[in-house]
Amino acid sequence: MSETLPAYYARLVAEGRLEADPVQESALPEFERIRAELAKPRRGGLFRKAPPPPKGLYLWGGVGRGKSMLMDLFVETLEVPARRVHFHAFMQEVQSGVHMERQRGREDPIAPVARRVSDQVKVFAFDEMQITDIADAMIVGRLFEKLFDAGCVVVTTSNRVPDDLYKDGLNRELFLPFIAVLKENMEVRELKAARDYRQDRLAGRQVYFSPNDAAAREQIEEVWQKLSDGREETLELNVKGRVLTLPRFSSGVARASFYDLCGRMLGPADYLKLADTVRVLILEDVPRLGRQNFNEAKRFVTLVDALYEAGTQLVMSAAAEPDYLYVEGAGAFEFERTASRLMEMRSAEWAEEE
Incomplete structure (x- = not known):
């Protein structure tokens, strides 16, 4: 050119x-x-x-x-x-x-x-x-x-x-x-631009989608296209000698499934590295949580905590609203804090403050 x-x-x-x-x-x-x-x-x-x-x-x-x-x-x-x-x-x-x-x-x-x-x-x-x-x-x-x-x-x-x-x-x-x-x-x-164009693209947009159906998948795809401009790559993060792979990444925005991040043997160091690297995480297909997927649920709680503390914007599709994601089994009581954080993180006020 x-x-x-x-x-x-x-x-x-x-x-x-x-x-x-x-x-x-x-x-x-x-x-x-x-x-x-x-x-x-x-x-x-x-x-x-x-x-x-x-x-x-x-x-x-x-x-x-x-x-x-x-x-x-x-x-x-x-x-x-x-x-x-x-x-x-x-x-x-x-x-x-x-x-x-x-x-x-x-x-x-x-x-x-x-x-x-x-x-x-x-x-x-x-x-x-x-x-x-x-x-x-x-x-x-x-x-x-x-x-x-x-x-x-x-x-x-x-x-x-x-x-x-x-x-x-x-x-x-x-x-x-x-x-x-x-x-x-x-x-x-x-x-020194005063505007955050990435947040502008999310301004007023829904960031929590439930139930996880075809409509939710379509809306998630629309958000991804808005934030990535159609460009994406795979990002690999080195965490204490291990490799954490983010399958879809574009300019600070990562897109992954629940299984990618919570269905594998990952721990706090992985999620802290992730939260320190990305500014927006699009997390898809979060299922209902309980005794049948107790370990995955624990990882999900750790992931949300890391994102919350880092101020990372979370866009998410799930099987149910936060209060109904984890309603039975060991850990349900402790999940109330996570549900509260998810509710806060989906609000416009939290996104603007962060």
Whole structure:
């Protein structure tokens, strides 16, 4: 695509596919700077070095402000090979590669992994950079140094300013050089949009559907399409050496079934990681709970607690209203608190406050 990013954005607004936002428009020149530089011939001559790659971009700001959408538009306008990937998914891939290289006896397992990923593309677009895992924190600095040394350009979105990455993490002093590397190789810009477009799309919408029938499934699908814009990927989260797979994920919104999250041997650490990663969870097909699925019910209670404490928006389809989901058997009394939280989380006031 030879169109500039501001021109592309303006065309989408004119076609009614986007709503003009002055704050979003103010971020376009930084993306366009990178796109225009990458569009120039980069080969050096016999006695001349190739020009250095442009500095990347670290775009941070609140949830639902349009950061991921702007990055997607940027990738669409590029004329060079680029890879757009959620940061957690990329780090999961890197961790697997490092583990494989260690098994091969590599003294420096990060180098061949960085070489493989940098040979494939020269522009990395990472969505939602956040670092909560010590395993990621201990390798991300050297990994990015090698990516930058290979001439790669990195563009990333985040909900946190760089100085708050891995905040209060174990051995954080070993992580601090990575923040310096980011600032040296990337322009840092805040997207200060006042509107949360993701919440706007949920504003006034029903978020709890019961009974779980064809009508509920149709409405859930409509919510998913609204929030995902038709884009989705699989996200794998590393939790203490285990992998938690979210089968459908798009820009902070995850969609999973009750069985995906409560029918498997998952625990509090898994749900805390999930709640820390996603901003909206669409949970489908929650059955009636009782003695016949006691273990699944306990996991469901733990999941709801994690989502509630993290302020994660829950969109859910269930066999019954919260007060009638768990009416008999051990645990029914304790479930009253969960039912109360579900009632609160479906209210417009809770969503706006969170």
